[in-house]
Amino acid sequence: MRFVSSVLDRPDDASIRRSARGPLYVLAGLIVAGAFLCFSTSVVAQSDMEKQAQCELSAIRDTRSPLAVQYIRSACNWLVVNGDSLLNASSKGYYICLVRQLSGAQSNEAAAAIMSACRASNPL
Template sequence: MHGTICESRMVPPAGAEVATGWRIPGVLDGCAGGWVKGWAHPLSAILTIIVVAGTLLSSSGSVVAQTSMEKQAQCELSAIRDTRSGLAIQFIRSACNWLALNGDSLLNESSKGYYVCLVRQLSGVQADEAAAAIVSACRTSSPP
């Protein structure tokens, strides 16, 4: 479109006065091919809103799942480090899983102490016998 208003809108001719901030209805639409005459901006705004809303709604469920998975992984990483007992590792993983899923719930507040006790006290345990004694002590001090 040589010599048209579309070309002059993109690169004004030398010496031409340029009016900024003015929108001439139909000019941009004509440059875009005229297929939506006057609807280009409202249509793109609506499509943008739909895409953003769809993205937010589709990812909201995975954000919650990812957060609990991250909590469990951090719990396990901090507690299992030097632990050699297979029984202790099993109880630590189970406790971290429970805490990641239920730890923030007020409904499960009475059981939380037991799982926190397991994570703290089983960390670094070397033998299964010691792990069994710690599990028993946690159960006695903070019943699940």
């Protein structure tokens, strides 16, 4: 009789398998969630890279001044990273001025004069 009661008290194989599946489902869910977050982060980063590239392409086209190209790239980067931030709203005009006015600059002297004018018209 003792053998029968000990066999009845033990869980069957199906219940052991079911209890082992719970942690596996949680682990699988975490892996899927992590992959989704990594993918969505790369999509945002790609979108930012595309925005910066479009900004640079539109402004650098006819620009021959290396100084102007450098500042256009920096301004495009700033606008992509900080352009929507309310904390940086006072600086946004300066960077927009750089992108718009440096476009087409033919010499470093012209670029320096444009940068000075943007700074004077949009104090930081």
